[in-house]
Amino acid sequence: MSHYPEYLYPWQSSPPAPPLPPAPAPTHPTVPGHHGDLRRLRSAYRRLRRVATLTALGYFTLFLVLSGFAPGLMGGELPGGLTTGLLLGLCQLPVTLAAIAVYERSARHRVDPLAAHLRGQSRERRTP
Secondary structure (H helix, E strand, O other): OOOOOOOOOOOOOOOOOOOOOOOOOOOOOOOOOOOHHHHHHHHHHHHHHHHHHHHHHHHHHHHHHHHHHOHHHHOOEOOOOOEHHHHHHHOHHHHHHHHHHHHHHHHHHHHHHHHHHHHHHHHHHHOO
16 A cells, blocks of 8 residues: 555556445344254255155166066066066156155155245345
């Protein structure tokens, strides 16, 4: 900084701005990220993702493992000319659709009400 306050450097178009006042203290008592409802929402959503993912991918992994390590079982004939492997492969779509249905139902009953509650609290804080 120059010893002459009225002197501007060539790259300055105006004098430096005064320092900003300190930020006001938060008016709500909770610290962001440590709110109990937010923790419950995160854990409910995490549980929801795990159950849906493990259901769909677990069935597919079981199908692949049986295909690789139990070819006799997978090639076994069933009534109607189907093999066990083909039947398990055809069941992949209903299992995936069931995982989607469980995901949506759980989200509707557990996650969405928590999110709506938090949204309502957020709106109440913002209104003066």
